[in-house]
Amino acid sequence: MNADVLRYSAFTTDPAGGNPAGVVLDARHLSDIDMQRIAADVGYSETAFLLPRADGAFDVRYFSPLAEVPFCGHATIAATVAHAVAHGAGEKVLHTRAGRVSVRVDPQLSATLTSVEPRVAALEDADLDRILTALRWRRDELDPALPPAVGYAGAWHPVIAVSTRDRLARLDYDFDALAGLMAQCGWTTLNLIWRENADTFHARNPFPPGGVVEDPATGAAAAALGAYLATRDALPPQRRFIIRQGDDLGRPSRIDVAVPMDPRDGVRVSGRAVKIEGAWRPLRS
The missing domain is CATH 3.10.310.10 (Diaminopimelate Epimerase; Chain A, domain 1)
Known part of the structure; x- marks a missing residue:
């Protein structure tokens, strides 16, 4: 179980503020058990695992230290900003367990997600x-x-x-x-x-x-x-x-x-x- 885990804090510009999240930019090689173990080891409220798709979108899984959750907003902001740092800003489409979520990251690394129907x-x-x-x-x-x-x-x-x-x-x-x-x-x-x-x-x-x-x-x-x-x-x-x-x-x-x-x-x-x-x-x- 090898994974490059990044750590970003969301809703802040100060690493000592905001809500930390673990981020794995490519988790296609990880099993559910692997993801849960990584999230428990990281210990943050959620770790987001991106699984790139052939159409350019992503499947996303979110795990707390104890269990998977269907959607996590702060980990979405963290993961999409981390992806933008590595691959460029722009629109990112996420397929979560709760449904489709779009996120736009601007060049200043501010991210805006649009939720599923509330x-x-x-x-x-x-x-x-x-x-x-x-x-x-x-x-x-x-x-x-x-x-x-x-x-x-x-x-x-x-x-x-x-x-x-x-x-x-x-x-x-x-x-x-x-x-x-x-x-x-x-x-x-x-x-x-x-x-x-x-x-x-x-x-x-x-x-x-x-x-x-x-x-x-x-x-x-x-x-x-x-x-x-x-x-x-x-x-x-x-x-x-x-x-x-x-x-x-x-x-x-x-x-x-x-x-x-x-x-x-x-x-x-x-x-x-x-x-x-x-x-x-x-x-x-």
Whole structure:
């Protein structure tokens, strides 16, 4: 099992910020077992494995340290920027387990992905109670203007909005309880958010199903949030907003989100990525 694993941090220009991802630019010789072992060894929340196709597109597999996931936004940004560094900028078409995702990388190495068709579903009251119990949060700490729901843009993420930045900052949850609930419900991360103003959100994303306490930046959840805000008529007039994530982890990230008039066309998520040099530091629990 030999593979050249690159390491890039997404949604940042600083290797010490953003969300790190492992990247393998050509994984056609690797088995599923190989990919899982590499992802566990890398220890980042996801490693992306590109499998070049004859038509110039790519099949892509995403593995956390514990399991495969259908789609990962930050690893998509990292992988396409890494590919652009090696082979040039431009449009890249990815065939993921969740569906077709297009990514445009510009010459400045800023990447914009267009998600699969998003969806928003109700969050059952009993499931909300279980989430809040695991988080050690109370219902009266939630933002009544943004009621809980579950968003999808390649992976499912409950969206839980709180009314204060202080509540978001104080995150100390029951890892095992939340991991069990999320595995049962098929959720990838929790998207915990606070709205600073009309076009700025702060987010934290627990990721216990992947064996990671928290993601410093989560592109798939960002796209799902865009779809959720569209259904709540809560987007700013320009239908664009930014997400600040990772600040509480010491890995600040910035995610730019744009929602078309018809969200079924896919939510656009943009960010930079930078190569990480030297020894890596896993982000596992």
